[in-house]
Amino acid sequence: MRSARIPLRVVALGYLAAILLVPVGMVFWRTFEHGVAPVWESLTTPEAKHAFWLTLTITAIAVPANTIFGVACAIAIVRHRFRGAGIVNAIVDLPLALSPVVVGLSLLLLYGRDGWVDLPFQVVFALPGMVLATIFVSLPFVVREVVPILREIGEEQEHAASTLGASSWATFRRVTLPAIRWGVAYGVVLTTARCLGEFGAVSVVSGRVVGQTETLTIHVEQSFQNFDVAGAYAASTLLAGIAIATLVLMSLFKPKEHA
Amino acid sequence: MSIVVSRLTKRFGDFVALDDVSVDVATGSLVALLGPSGSGKSTLLRCIAGLEQPDEGAIQISDEEMTGRRPQERGVGFVFQHYAAFKHMTVEKNIAFGLEIRKAPKAEIRARVAELLALVQLEGLAKRYPSQLSGGQRQRMGLARALAVDPKVLLLDEPFGALDARVRKELRAWLRRLHDETHTTTVIVTHDQEEAMEVADEVVVMNSGRIEQVAGPRELYERPANEFVMSFVGPVNRLGGAFVRPHDLELLVEPNGATREAQVERIVHLGFEVRVELVRDDGERFAVQLTRDDVERLELERGQIVYARPTRETVFP
Numbered sequence: 001m002r003s004a005r006i007p008l009r010v011v012a013l014g015y016l017a018a019i020l021l022v023p024v025g026m027v028f029w030r031t032f033e034h035g036v037a038p039v040w041e042s043l044t045t046p047e048a049k050h051a052f053w054l055t056l057t058i059t060a061i062a063v064p065a066n067t068i069f070g071v072a073c074a075i076a077i078v079r080h081r082f083r084g085a086g087i088v089n090a091i092v093d094l095p096l097a098l099s100p101v102v103v104g105l106s107l108l109l110l111y112g113r114d115g116w117v118d119l120p121f122q123v124v125f126a127l128p129g130m131v132l133a134t135i136f137v138s139l140p141f142v143v144r145e146v147v148p149i150l151r152e153i154g155e156e157q158e159h160a161a162s163t164l165g166a167s168s169w170a171t172f173r174r175v176t177l178p179a180i181r182w183g184v185a186y187g188v189v190l191t192t193a194r195c196l197g198e199f200g201a202v203s204v205v206s207g208r209v210v211g212q213t214e215t216l217t218i219h220v221e222q223s224f225q226n227f228d229v230a231g232a233y234a235a236s237t238l239l240a241g242i243a244i245a246t247l248v249l250m251s252l253f254k255p256k257e258h259a
Numbered sequence: 260m261s262i263v264v265s266r267l268t269k270r271f272g273d274f275v276a277l278d279d280v281s282v283d284v285a286t287g288s289l290v291a292l293l294g295p296s297g298s299g300k301s302t303l304l305r306c307i308a309g310l311e312q313p314d315e316g317a318i319q320i321s322d323e324e325m326t327g328r329r330p331q332e333r334g335v336g337f338v339f340q341h342y343a344a345f346k347h348m349t350v351e352k353n354i355a356f357g358l359e360i361r362k363a364p365k366a367e368i369r370a371r372v373a374e375l376l377a378l379v380q381l382e383g384l385a386k387r388y389p390s391q392l393s394g395g396q397r398q399r400m401g402l403a404r405a406l407a408v409d410p411k412v413l414l415l416d417e418p419f420g421a422l423d424a425r426v427r428k429e430l431r432a433w434l435r436r437l438h439d440e441t442h443t444t445t446v447i448v449t450h451d452q453e454e455a456m457e458v459a460d461e462v463v464v465m466n467s468g469r470i471e472q473v474a475g476p477r478e479l480y481e482r483p484a485n486e487f488v489m490s491f492v493g494p495v496n497r498l499g500g501a502f503v504r505p506h507d508l509e510l511l512v513e514p515n516g517a518t519r520e521a522q523v524e525r526i527v528h529l530g531f532e533v534r535v536e537l538v539r540d541d542g543e544r545f546a547v548q549l550t551r552d553d554v555e556r557l558e559l560e561r562g563q564i565v566y567a568r569p570t571r572e573t574v575f576p
Contacts, residue, residue, distance in 0.1 A: 166356075
């Protein structure tokens with residue numbers, strides 16, 4: 001038994017190291033190769049600062065939107081046995097299967113110049129389009145985390161609350177939400193990570209206007225294209241840093257029994 | 260606080276769970292809905308609580324029309340088989356839930372919770388979480404939670420079904436005492452005839468979505484309305500066209516006019532009671548319930564030929 005475990009561990013850890021740790025480690029190492037000063041310099045250029053705030057703005061809109069929609073959608077799928085619930089359940093996974101570039105193109109078709117939908121404000125090559133694209137690609141995570149938990153806890157606690165006089169809203173707030181909170185939290189972390197890292201769809205609808213519609217990921221790629229390798233590495237490290245911070249926060253708040 | 264159920268029908272797809280069911284539950288009584296699984300007893304209870312909506316029929320609770328109303332508007336207390344404890348709340352928070360929903364004053368909630376903790380004998384466990392309680396304790400918490408809001412009627416869905424036999428018996432006796440103190444109109448669903456007979460004033464026997472008989476425990480046993488009720492409320496032998504309870508058969512070692520000859524196939528000792536299983540020449544089997552002393556007196560042995568005589572039998576038209 002023991003002898004069989006060691007090779008398995010070597011394979012698992014070796015795989016993680018080769019695929020995850022080495023590349024990320026490389027980025028960190030190359031970033032701080034010449035100390036902290038050049039990193040700080042390339043992160044405080046107006047373009048980098050704008051890209052950073054744009055990414056945070058998009059995330060700050062997309063994450064709450066998908067959290068609220070995700071919880072509502074999960075409850076609809078699990079609790080309200082309506083016709084077509086199965087189809088809805090399958091459609092939610094579409095963003096995972098669809099290439100982000102296709103999502104970007106479809107938004108261009110819909111809202112772009114000569115698009116099918118004409119709104120009084122600009123969508124494509126502006127913030128609304130980028131938010132829409134980000135919401136689209138990060139939509140499934142909360143739903144996917146919450147659906148199995150709702151199934152597992154069952155309806156009995158909610159029924160008990162209703163016989164005790166609780167309205168649907170009170171039941172949701174006092175009984176359902178506390179029961180699903182860790183699923184929601186984990187879904188929010190995954191959604192946040194996806195929003196921060198989104199490149200393909202946003203890149204298509206943004207038009208990549210430097211200092212205007214350039215997110216952090218686009219900024220990384222643009223810097224790299226312009227032979228500003230140091231700037232690309234610095235921005236990459238910042239992205240990775242935010243992602244790691246999110247995961248650490250999550251594991252700090254997570255209760256022990258939910259391992 | 261009576262319950263009047265009139266002509267209730269409930270279907271799940273092609274399955275008819277309730278077929279034109281009418282029941283009256285008198286104020287202050289304790290009624291058991293007894294039947295095998297799938298007989299519709301739980302569905303009937305859930306319809307009364309508003310957790311299921313009937314396809315046809317009407318429900319009144321204390322002369323108020325309840326059909327179509329939501330559970331939270333009905334003023335019922337419901338106790339679930341699997342407790343339905345709020346897992347993220349302590350025992351006292353669970354019990355206080357209904358009162359907090361009603362925005363009762365804090366001091367009043369505290370006093371009522373303390374009173375209920377004493378009533379269900381859970382003092383000292385107020386700060387525990389449901390996962391730290393035994394099944395019996397969880398169910399007593401469930402009862403306290405349901406009673407906290409002074410429900411017009413108390414509905415219990417197989418409340419002791421998930422507990423072991425000893426705890427079940429204790430809680431059963433305790434429930435009856437509780438009812439004698441509070442006189443809350445109560446409906447309990449069970450598939451256990453002994454539980455129904457021990458606890459209830461009146462038993463409603465259900466089978467495939469219909470009511471077979473409504474009677475007190477004694478009448479139900481002594482004057483069952485039909486074959487189903489007779490065999491559901493206790494063991495029964497079929498001898499020719501008649502039904503005989505195992506304790507209504509006498510065993511003799513010598514034949515006498517009206518006796519049936521049979522061979523002792525097995526003797527099962529159940530403490531004071533002894534069940535003697537017999538087989539006749541034509542392969543018909545039946546059982547006789549004797550006391551330990553009877554068996555000793557008759558010197559019964561496996562393979563012995565004996566003669567059975569019914570002292571009381573029932574024939575259904």
